[in-house]
Amino acid sequence: MPAAIVALVLAVAAAVLLYEAVAASIDKAPSAWRREITADLAARPLDDPWAIAGAALAVLLGLWLVVLAVTPGLRGLLPMRGGSSDGIRVRAGLERSAAEAVLHDRLLDVPGVRSVRVDTGRHRVRVRARAHFRPLEEVRGDLDRVLQEGVRQLGLARRMRRSVRVRRPKKG
Numbered sequence: 001m002p003a004a005i006v007a008l009v010l011a012v013a014a015a016v017l018l019y020e021a022v023a024a025s026i027d028k029a030p031s032a033w034r035r036e037i038t039a040d041l042a043a044r045p046l047d048d049p050w051a052i053a054g055a056a057l058a059v060l061l062g063l064w065l066v067v068l069a070v071t072p073g074l075r076g077l078l079p080m081r082g083g084s085s086d087g088i089r090v091r092a093g094l095e096r097s098a099a100e101a102v103l104h105d106r107l108l109d110v111p112g113v114r115s116v117r118v119d120t121g122r123h124r125v126r127v128r129a130r131a132h133f134r135p136l137e138e139v140r141g142d143l144d145r146v147l148q149e150g151v152r153q154l155g156l157a158r159r160m161r162r163s164v165r166v167r168r169p170k171k172g
Contacts, residue, residue: 075122079157096120099154103127106150112139114169124161125151130169140166 020034030038044051077093100118107116107127112134119126127147131139143164151160 078120078122078154080155081157094154094156099125099156102154103147103150106146107143110139110142110146113143116143120160123158124163126163127165129164129166131166132169136166136168140164 020031024030074093076096078096078099080092080094082092083090099120103120103125104116104118107113107118107129110129112131114130114132116127116129125147127143129139129143143166144162147162147164151162
């Protein structure tokens with residue numbers, strides 16, 4: 001919600017500035033607030049404390065946005081279903097690597113699976129398996145069933161799309 005409010009305020013401010021820029025380009029008389037701001041900025045020297053403070057604030061805000069852009073955030077966590085206990089809302093997340101390890105161990109227990117690789121994204125689980133003695137369709141069906149049950153038991157907040165590929169190992 002706070003991000004939506006900030007986005008709305010910034011969108012309105014950008015729309016007002018865009019309107020003023022278009023109005024200035026078609027030689028329309030400037031608004032009173034724009035005349036005041038331009039007159040004040042033209043009269044203010046560059047070494048004015050308010051100008052320096054505004055520039056420093058702009059630089060700090062820019063650096064903060066760069067730091068936020070390069071930090072990973074919580075993309076490595078899969079949100080889990082929340083619950084409430086005694087009126088307290090509980091939020092939890094599961095690391096992708098932990099989900100991959102749990103699903104990997106479950107899928108290796110499927111008969112006929114020689115090796116398996118699990119990749120967990122934010123919305124999808126991809127499974128690549130090698131089967132050796134059972135028909136591929138049977139192995140794929142069992143893998144899909146075990147994967148569906150495993151993802152359900154992880155308790156994730158969102159439904160994960162599943163992708164299962166099964167192949168035979170290369171000969172030689």
